Amino acid sequence: MKKSMRAKRMAKHRQRLNVVPKLNLVPLIDCFTLLIFFLLINYSADVEILHSDKSIKLPASISETAPGETVVITVSATDIIVSGQRVGSIADMMANTDSKFEPLETELKFLASRAAPLTEKEKAEGRPITILGDKAIPYEQLKKIMATCVAADYRNIALAVAHKEASNKVIGAGGKPASGG
Known part of the structure; x- marks a missing residue:
């Protein structure tokens, strides 16, 4: 039996929807690695934090x-x-x-x-x-x-x-x- 154009198009569409997409993790890991290096470099600034208790009010x-x-x-x-x-x-x-x-x-x-x-x-x-x-x-x-x-x-x-x-x-x-x- 011959399929109509509409039936062929719908079969092709269903076939596309049934395919599970693949996730490539390598670029994602690269991005996270760069983000971690960026945060580490920028977080280690030359700032000294002086810890004081609540009773001390600095001028x-x-x-x-x-x-x-x-x-x-x-x-x-x-x-x-x-x-x-x-x-x-x-x-x-x-x-x-x-x-x-x-x-x-x-x-x-x-x-x-x-x-x-x-x-x-x-x-x-x-x-x-x-x-x-x-x-x-x-x-x-x-x-x-x-x-x-x-x-x-x-x-x-x-x-x-x-x-x-x-x-x-x-x-x-x-x-x-x-x-x-």
């Missing part, structure tokens, strides 16, 4: 300079922590009338002894250190911590701050924004 700054990787001193309301290890309490530090805090100096000297030798630039500037403390820290506490850092040869001191955008207002005479025109 704000418009500085564009990113901090380098250093030893971090975290000053909470009750404790002084160096690189994640508690070295003493604020009460003990303030009870002592000495200009520096001995347990902090001991820990910093220990860390310096385990670190790589200083370069010529670091010998001139001192070892780098970052102080992460609440913006409401009394000046006397900050002064004693900084004096202890200097005594342990950590003279390149940075204070951690929260970044904020600079305002574009021009301040005129008298501290009021200048008028534009």
